Amino acid sequence: MTIVPSHLSGLYKNKLVYLWVEDEETRTYLDTAWADAEIGIYIAGGCENLGAVVQAARKDKLHHVFGYRDRDFGASNRTRWNDPGVEVFVGEAFEVENLLLDARAMADCEVNTSPKDAATIEKEMQALAAQLDWWMACRATIVELRDVVAKDFIEHPGRSKVRSKQEALDTITTSAWWTRAPKALTAAATSTHLEARLLSHQKTYVATLASSAWKTHVSGKEVLAEMLTRIWTKKRPADPQGRLDFVKAIAQAQRNARTVPQEVVDLRLALRARLGR
Incomplete structure:
Protein backbone atom coordinates (compact mmCIF):
# COMPACT_ATOMS: atom_id res chain seq x y z
CA MET A 1 0.00 0.00 0.00
CA ASP A 133 -4.32 -24.03 20.42
CA TRP A 134 -1.43 -25.71 18.60
CA TRP A 135 -1.49 -23.19 15.76
CA MET A 136 -1.28 -20.31 18.23
CA ALA A 137 1.43 -22.14 20.20
CA CYS A 138 3.43 -22.60 17.01
CA ARG A 139 3.12 -18.94 16.10
CA ALA A 140 4.14 -17.82 19.60
CA THR A 141 7.21 -20.06 19.50
CA ILE A 142 8.20 -18.73 16.07
CA VAL A 143 7.98 -15.18 17.42
CA GLU A 144 10.25 -16.16 20.29
CA LEU A 145 12.81 -17.55 17.84
CA ARG A 146 12.59 -14.42 15.73
CA ASP A 147 13.20 -12.29 18.80
CA VAL A 148 16.27 -14.32 19.72
CA VAL A 149 17.73 -13.50 16.30
CA ALA A 150 16.57 -9.88 16.09
CA LYS A 151 17.27 -8.63 19.62
CA ASP A 152 20.11 -6.08 19.71
CA PHE A 153 20.57 -6.48 15.96
CA ILE A 154 23.41 -4.41 14.57
CA GLU A 155 22.47 -0.97 13.31
CA HIS A 156 24.14 0.58 10.31
CA PRO A 157 27.15 2.63 11.44
CA GLY A 158 27.79 6.21 10.46
CA ARG A 159 30.02 6.70 7.45
CA SER A 160 32.86 8.22 9.49
CA LYS A 161 33.10 5.12 11.71
CA VAL A 162 34.00 2.62 9.00
CA ARG A 163 36.97 3.49 6.82
CA SER A 164 38.88 0.21 6.85
CA LYS A 165 38.37 -3.53 6.89
CA GLN A 166 39.26 -3.67 10.59
CA GLU A 167 36.74 -0.98 11.51
CA ALA A 168 34.10 -2.85 9.51
CA LEU A 169 34.92 -6.09 11.34
CA ASP A 170 34.98 -4.35 14.72
CA THR A 171 31.58 -2.77 14.10
CA ILE A 172 30.09 -6.23 13.78
CA THR A 173 32.15 -8.37 16.15
CA THR A 174 32.09 -5.96 19.09
CA SER A 175 28.34 -5.49 18.93
CA ALA A 176 26.02 -6.84 21.62
CA TRP A 177 24.25 -8.94 18.99
CA TRP A 178 27.44 -10.71 17.85
CA THR A 179 28.27 -11.57 21.45
CA ARG A 180 24.81 -12.75 22.42
CA ALA A 181 22.96 -14.12 19.41
CA PRO A 182 24.98 -17.22 18.43
CA LYS A 183 24.86 -18.70 21.92
CA ALA A 184 21.21 -17.74 22.42
CA LEU A 185 20.17 -19.23 19.09
CA THR A 186 22.14 -22.42 19.69
CA ALA A 187 20.31 -22.87 23.00
CA ALA A 188 16.91 -22.07 21.52
CA ALA A 189 17.15 -24.02 18.26
CA THR A 190 16.97 -27.51 19.69
CA SER A 191 14.13 -30.00 19.50
CA THR A 192 13.99 -30.23 23.29
CA HIS A 193 13.71 -26.47 23.74
CA LEU A 194 11.15 -26.10 20.95
CA GLU A 195 8.97 -28.88 22.32
CA ALA A 196 9.05 -27.34 25.78
CA ARG A 197 8.05 -23.91 24.44
CA LEU A 198 5.29 -25.35 22.27
CA LEU A 199 3.85 -27.31 25.20
CA SER A 200 4.03 -24.26 27.46
CA HIS A 201 2.20 -22.02 24.99
CA GLN A 202 -0.39 -24.69 24.18
CA LYS A 203 -1.20 -25.14 27.88
CA THR A 204 -1.56 -21.39 28.25
CA TYR A 205 -4.07 -21.17 25.40
CA VAL A 206 -6.05 -24.16 26.65
CA ALA A 207 -6.23 -22.58 30.10
CA THR A 208 -7.86 -19.45 28.65
CA LEU A 209 -10.78 -21.57 27.43
CA ALA A 210 -11.95 -22.03 31.01
CA SER A 211 -13.21 -18.43 30.99
CA SER A 212 -13.78 -15.60 28.55
CA ALA A 213 -10.02 -14.95 28.56
CA TRP A 214 -9.69 -16.79 25.25
CA LYS A 215 -11.36 -13.83 23.56
CA THR A 216 -8.32 -11.73 24.37
CA HIS A 217 -5.56 -14.20 23.54
Whole structure:
Protein backbone atom coordinates (compact mmCIF):
# COMPACT_ATOMS: atom_id res chain seq x y z
CA MET A 1 0.00 0.00 0.00
CA THR A 2 1.28 3.48 -0.85
CA ILE A 3 1.94 5.66 2.18
CA VAL A 4 0.89 9.29 1.85
CA PRO A 5 3.65 11.57 3.20
CA SER A 6 2.59 13.39 6.35
CA HIS A 7 4.00 16.72 5.10
CA LEU A 8 1.10 17.11 2.69
CA SER A 9 -0.67 19.88 4.53
CA GLY A 10 -4.18 18.92 3.51
CA LEU A 11 -3.93 15.41 4.94
CA TYR A 12 -4.46 16.39 8.57
CA LYS A 13 -6.53 19.57 8.33
CA ASN A 14 -10.20 18.76 8.63
CA LYS A 15 -10.47 16.75 11.86
CA LEU A 16 -9.73 17.34 15.51
CA VAL A 17 -7.53 14.26 15.65
CA TYR A 18 -6.29 11.63 13.20
CA LEU A 19 -5.70 7.94 13.86
CA TRP A 20 -3.75 5.56 11.66
CA VAL A 21 -4.85 1.93 11.88
CA GLU A 22 -3.61 -1.28 10.29
CA ASP A 23 -6.53 -2.25 8.05
CA GLU A 24 -10.02 -1.54 6.74
CA GLU A 25 -11.65 -3.81 9.34
CA THR A 26 -10.27 -1.67 12.15
CA ARG A 27 -11.35 1.57 10.48
CA THR A 28 -14.85 0.23 9.82
CA TYR A 29 -15.19 -0.98 13.39
CA LEU A 30 -14.00 2.21 15.08
CA ASP A 31 -15.94 4.49 12.72
CA THR A 32 -19.14 2.61 13.50
CA ALA A 33 -18.58 2.13 17.22
CA TRP A 34 -17.61 5.77 17.77
CA ALA A 35 -19.66 7.65 15.18
CA ASP A 36 -17.35 10.58 15.96
CA ALA A 37 -17.05 13.03 13.08
CA GLU A 38 -14.08 14.78 14.73
CA ILE A 39 -11.80 11.72 14.48
CA GLY A 40 -10.34 10.93 11.08
CA ILE A 41 -9.11 7.37 10.52
CA TYR A 42 -6.54 6.38 7.91
CA ILE A 43 -5.28 2.93 6.88
CA ALA A 44 -1.54 2.32 7.07
CA GLY A 45 -1.50 -1.23 5.77
CA GLY A 46 0.31 -2.99 8.61
CA CYS A 47 1.97 -2.12 11.90
CA GLU A 48 5.37 -1.23 10.43
CA ASN A 49 3.83 1.30 8.04
CA LEU A 50 1.67 2.60 10.87
CA GLY A 51 4.65 3.45 13.04
CA ALA A 52 6.40 5.11 10.11
CA VAL A 53 3.54 7.43 9.16
CA VAL A 54 2.97 8.49 12.77
CA GLN A 55 6.68 9.27 13.20
CA ALA A 56 6.66 11.22 9.94
CA ALA A 57 3.72 13.30 11.16
CA ARG A 58 5.48 14.04 14.44
CA LYS A 59 8.59 15.17 12.58
CA ASP A 60 6.33 17.69 10.87
CA LYS A 61 5.14 18.74 14.36
CA LEU A 62 1.64 17.39 13.78
CA HIS A 63 0.76 16.47 17.34
CA HIS A 64 -2.84 15.49 16.63
CA VAL A 65 -1.81 12.36 14.70
CA PHE A 66 -1.71 8.95 16.42
CA GLY A 67 -1.71 5.24 15.69
CA TYR A 68 -3.59 2.22 17.00
CA ARG A 69 -2.50 -1.34 16.36
CA ASP A 70 -3.13 -4.92 17.39
CA ARG A 71 -1.15 -6.36 20.29
CA ASP A 72 -0.38 -9.56 18.39
CA PHE A 73 2.34 -11.39 20.35
CA GLY A 74 3.70 -8.22 21.94
CA ALA A 75 2.65 -6.18 24.95
CA SER A 76 -0.18 -3.70 25.33
CA ASN A 77 0.47 -0.13 26.48
CA ARG A 78 -3.15 0.51 27.47
CA THR A 79 -2.24 1.50 31.03
CA ARG A 80 -0.24 4.40 29.53
CA TRP A 81 -2.75 5.65 26.98
CA ASN A 82 -3.05 8.94 28.85
CA ASP A 83 0.73 9.41 28.89
CA PRO A 84 1.63 12.30 26.54
CA GLY A 85 4.62 10.29 25.32
CA VAL A 86 2.48 7.53 23.81
CA GLU A 87 1.93 8.12 20.09
CA VAL A 88 0.90 4.60 19.02
CA PHE A 89 -1.77 2.92 21.12
CA VAL A 90 -1.42 -0.86 21.44
CA GLY A 91 -4.60 -2.66 22.44
CA GLU A 92 -4.99 -5.46 24.96
CA ALA A 93 -6.82 -7.72 22.52
CA PHE A 94 -4.69 -9.96 20.29
CA GLU A 95 -6.36 -8.43 17.23
CA VAL A 96 -9.11 -5.86 16.81
CA GLU A 97 -11.38 -8.70 15.63
CA ASN A 98 -11.27 -10.09 19.17
CA LEU A 99 -13.36 -7.11 20.26
CA LEU A 100 -16.06 -8.26 17.84
CA LEU A 101 -16.40 -11.73 19.38
CA ASP A 102 -19.58 -10.60 21.11
CA ALA A 103 -22.20 -13.34 20.98
CA ARG A 104 -25.08 -11.05 21.94
CA ALA A 105 -24.14 -8.46 19.32
CA MET A 106 -23.80 -11.17 16.67
CA ALA A 107 -27.20 -12.56 17.56
CA ASP A 108 -28.81 -9.12 17.48
CA CYS A 109 -27.03 -7.71 14.43
CA GLU A 110 -29.09 -6.97 11.33
CA VAL A 111 -27.25 -9.50 9.15
CA ASN A 112 -27.97 -12.52 11.36
CA THR A 113 -29.99 -14.64 8.97
CA SER A 114 -29.36 -17.84 10.93
CA PRO A 115 -31.54 -19.21 13.74
CA LYS A 116 -28.64 -18.95 16.19
CA ASP A 117 -29.11 -17.18 19.52
CA ALA A 118 -26.37 -15.73 21.74
CA ALA A 119 -25.85 -18.91 23.75
CA THR A 120 -25.39 -21.00 20.61
CA ILE A 121 -23.04 -18.46 19.07
CA GLU A 122 -20.94 -18.31 22.24
CA LYS A 123 -20.62 -22.09 22.31
CA GLU A 124 -19.62 -22.25 18.65
CA MET A 125 -17.02 -19.49 19.00
CA GLN A 126 -15.41 -21.20 21.97
CA ALA A 127 -15.32 -24.50 20.07
CA LEU A 128 -13.59 -22.77 17.16
CA ALA A 129 -11.08 -21.18 19.51
CA ALA A 130 -10.32 -24.57 21.02
CA GLN A 131 -9.13 -25.77 17.62
CA LEU A 132 -6.46 -23.07 17.42
CA ASP A 133 -4.32 -24.03 20.42
CA TRP A 134 -1.43 -25.71 18.60
CA TRP A 135 -1.49 -23.19 15.76
CA MET A 136 -1.28 -20.31 18.23
CA ALA A 137 1.43 -22.14 20.20
CA CYS A 138 3.43 -22.60 17.01
CA ARG A 139 3.12 -18.94 16.10
CA ALA A 140 4.14 -17.82 19.60
CA THR A 141 7.21 -20.06 19.50
CA ILE A 142 8.20 -18.73 16.07
CA VAL A 143 7.98 -15.18 17.42
CA GLU A 144 10.25 -16.16 20.29
CA LEU A 145 12.81 -17.55 17.84
CA ARG A 146 12.59 -14.42 15.73
CA ASP A 147 13.20 -12.29 18.80
CA VAL A 148 16.27 -14.32 19.72
CA VAL A 149 17.73 -13.50 16.30
CA ALA A 150 16.57 -9.88 16.09
CA LYS A 151 17.27 -8.63 19.62
CA ASP A 152 20.11 -6.08 19.71
CA PHE A 153 20.57 -6.48 15.96
CA ILE A 154 23.41 -4.41 14.57
CA GLU A 155 22.47 -0.97 13.31
CA HIS A 156 24.14 0.58 10.31
CA PRO A 157 27.15 2.63 11.44
CA GLY A 158 27.79 6.21 10.46
CA ARG A 159 30.02 6.70 7.45
CA SER A 160 32.86 8.22 9.49
CA LYS A 161 33.10 5.12 11.71
CA VAL A 162 34.00 2.62 9.00
CA ARG A 163 36.97 3.49 6.82
CA SER A 164 38.88 0.21 6.85
CA LYS A 165 38.37 -3.53 6.89
CA GLN A 166 39.26 -3.67 10.59
CA GLU A 167 36.74 -0.98 11.51
CA ALA A 168 34.10 -2.85 9.51
CA LEU A 169 34.92 -6.09 11.34
CA ASP A 170 34.98 -4.35 14.72
CA THR A 171 31.58 -2.77 14.10
CA ILE A 172 30.09 -6.23 13.78
CA THR A 173 32.15 -8.37 16.15
CA THR A 174 32.09 -5.96 19.09
CA SER A 175 28.34 -5.49 18.93
CA ALA A 176 26.02 -6.84 21.62
CA TRP A 177 24.25 -8.94 18.99
CA TRP A 178 27.44 -10.71 17.85
CA THR A 179 28.27 -11.57 21.45
CA ARG A 180 24.81 -12.75 22.42
CA ALA A 181 22.96 -14.12 19.41
CA PRO A 182 24.98 -17.22 18.43
CA LYS A 183 24.86 -18.70 21.92
CA ALA A 184 21.21 -17.74 22.42
CA LEU A 185 20.17 -19.23 19.09
CA THR A 186 22.14 -22.42 19.69
CA ALA A 187 20.31 -22.87 23.00
CA ALA A 188 16.91 -22.07 21.52
CA ALA A 189 17.15 -24.02 18.26
CA THR A 190 16.97 -27.51 19.69
CA SER A 191 14.13 -30.00 19.50
CA THR A 192 13.99 -30.23 23.29
CA HIS A 193 13.71 -26.47 23.74
CA LEU A 194 11.15 -26.10 20.95
CA GLU A 195 8.97 -28.88 22.32
CA ALA A 196 9.05 -27.34 25.78
CA ARG A 197 8.05 -23.91 24.44
CA LEU A 198 5.29 -25.35 22.27
CA LEU A 199 3.85 -27.31 25.20
CA SER A 200 4.03 -24.26 27.46
CA HIS A 201 2.20 -22.02 24.99
CA GLN A 202 -0.39 -24.69 24.18
CA LYS A 203 -1.20 -25.14 27.88
CA THR A 204 -1.56 -21.39 28.25
CA TYR A 205 -4.07 -21.17 25.40
CA VAL A 206 -6.05 -24.16 26.65
CA ALA A 207 -6.23 -22.58 30.10
CA THR A 208 -7.86 -19.45 28.65
CA LEU A 209 -10.78 -21.57 27.43
CA ALA A 210 -11.95 -22.03 31.01
CA SER A 211 -13.21 -18.43 30.99
CA SER A 212 -13.78 -15.60 28.55
CA ALA A 213 -10.02 -14.95 28.56
CA TRP A 214 -9.69 -16.79 25.25
CA LYS A 215 -11.36 -13.83 23.56
CA THR A 216 -8.32 -11.73 24.37
CA HIS A 217 -5.56 -14.20 23.54
CA VAL A 218 -6.68 -16.37 20.60
CA SER A 219 -6.72 -15.05 17.03
CA GLY A 220 -10.02 -13.20 16.76
CA LYS A 221 -9.56 -12.84 13.01
CA GLU A 222 -9.80 -16.61 12.52
CA VAL A 223 -12.85 -17.07 14.73
CA LEU A 224 -14.68 -14.10 13.23
CA ALA A 225 -14.07 -15.36 9.68
CA GLU A 226 -15.67 -18.70 10.58
CA MET A 227 -18.62 -17.05 12.31
CA LEU A 228 -19.35 -14.85 9.30
CA THR A 229 -20.56 -17.80 7.25
CA ARG A 230 -22.47 -19.28 10.18
CA ILE A 231 -24.30 -16.08 11.10
CA TRP A 232 -24.87 -14.43 7.72
CA THR A 233 -26.27 -17.39 5.82
CA LYS A 234 -28.37 -15.62 3.17
CA LYS A 235 -27.70 -12.89 0.60
CA ARG A 236 -24.19 -12.20 1.86
CA PRO A 237 -22.01 -10.07 -0.45
CA ALA A 238 -18.69 -11.48 -1.54
CA ASP A 239 -15.63 -10.54 0.49
CA PRO A 240 -14.19 -8.13 1.26
CA GLN A 241 -17.54 -6.31 1.31
CA GLY A 242 -19.31 -9.09 3.18
CA ARG A 243 -16.61 -9.18 5.83
CA LEU A 244 -16.65 -5.42 6.32
CA ASP A 245 -20.44 -5.30 6.46
CA PHE A 246 -20.35 -8.02 9.13
CA VAL A 247 -17.90 -5.95 11.19
CA LYS A 248 -20.11 -2.89 10.80
CA ALA A 249 -23.27 -4.78 11.76
CA ILE A 250 -21.71 -6.15 14.97
CA ALA A 251 -20.30 -2.75 15.88
CA GLN A 252 -23.71 -1.15 15.34
CA ALA A 253 -25.36 -3.78 17.53
CA GLN A 254 -22.82 -3.07 20.28
CA ARG A 255 -23.46 0.64 19.93
CA ASN A 256 -27.23 0.18 20.07
CA ALA A 257 -26.95 -1.97 23.21
CA ARG A 258 -24.29 0.29 24.74
CA THR A 259 -21.90 -2.66 24.99
CA VAL A 260 -19.00 -1.27 22.99
CA PRO A 261 -15.88 -2.82 24.63
CA GLN A 262 -14.21 -0.62 27.20
CA GLU A 263 -10.95 -0.73 25.26
CA VAL A 264 -12.66 0.98 22.32
CA VAL A 265 -14.35 3.52 24.59
CA ASP A 266 -11.07 4.31 26.33
CA LEU A 267 -9.23 4.75 23.05
CA ARG A 268 -11.63 7.45 21.89
CA LEU A 269 -11.43 9.20 25.28
CA ALA A 270 -7.63 9.10 25.21
CA LEU A 271 -7.52 10.59 21.72
CA ARG A 272 -9.85 13.42 22.59
CA ALA A 273 -8.11 14.08 25.92
CA ARG A 274 -4.83 14.70 24.11
CA LEU A 275 -6.46 17.66 22.39
CA GLY A 276 -8.20 18.85 25.54
CA ARG A 277 -11.65 17.73 24.41
